[in-house]
Amino acid sequence: MKILKRWGEGRLNQARGNEAMDYKRELYAEVINALREWERARIAFQEAVGHDEVDVAIYTLEAAERRYQIQLKAAKQAQVDWDAFRNGSYYGEGS
Numbered sequence: 001m002k003i004l005k006r007w008g009e010g011r012l013n014q015a016r017g018n019e020a021m022d023y024k025r026e027l028y029a030e031v032i033n034a035l036r037e038w039e040r041a042r043i044a045f046q047e048a049v050g051h052d053e054v055d056v057a058i059y060t061l062e063a064a065e066r067r068y069q070i071q072l073k074a075a076k077q078a079q080v081d082w083d084a085f086r087n088g089s090y091y092g093e094g095s
Contacts, residue, residue, distance in 0.1 A: 020078075027075040028085045034068040041065075 041064040045057040 024075075024078055024080045025085075027071065027078055027080055028082075031068070031071045031075050031080075034064070034071045038064040038068045 038061075041057070041061040045054075045061045048054045048057040
């Protein structure tokens with residue numbers, strides 16, 4: 001019975017680990033998406049013409065920057081290993 005109990009606990013821990021890894025993958029993707037959105041907003045701001053376009057571009061840029069900050073903070077709190085995602089080891093491509 002002890003063997004079955006340990007096996008069950010191991011499976012539960014593995015499932016929790018998989019959930020944590022999925023969450024980190026999601027966070028990594030969100031950070032990358034937020035960064036791209038921020039970069040697009042910066043370009044739109046640089047190309048804005050006229051008072052209304054500039055106002056919208058500023059609003060969009062500030063919102064994108066804030067979203068990026070929030071996603072980055074969440075990823076840091078979850079201790080996302082950036083290098084592992086960059087080289088593909090979280091996806092089974094590296095190491």
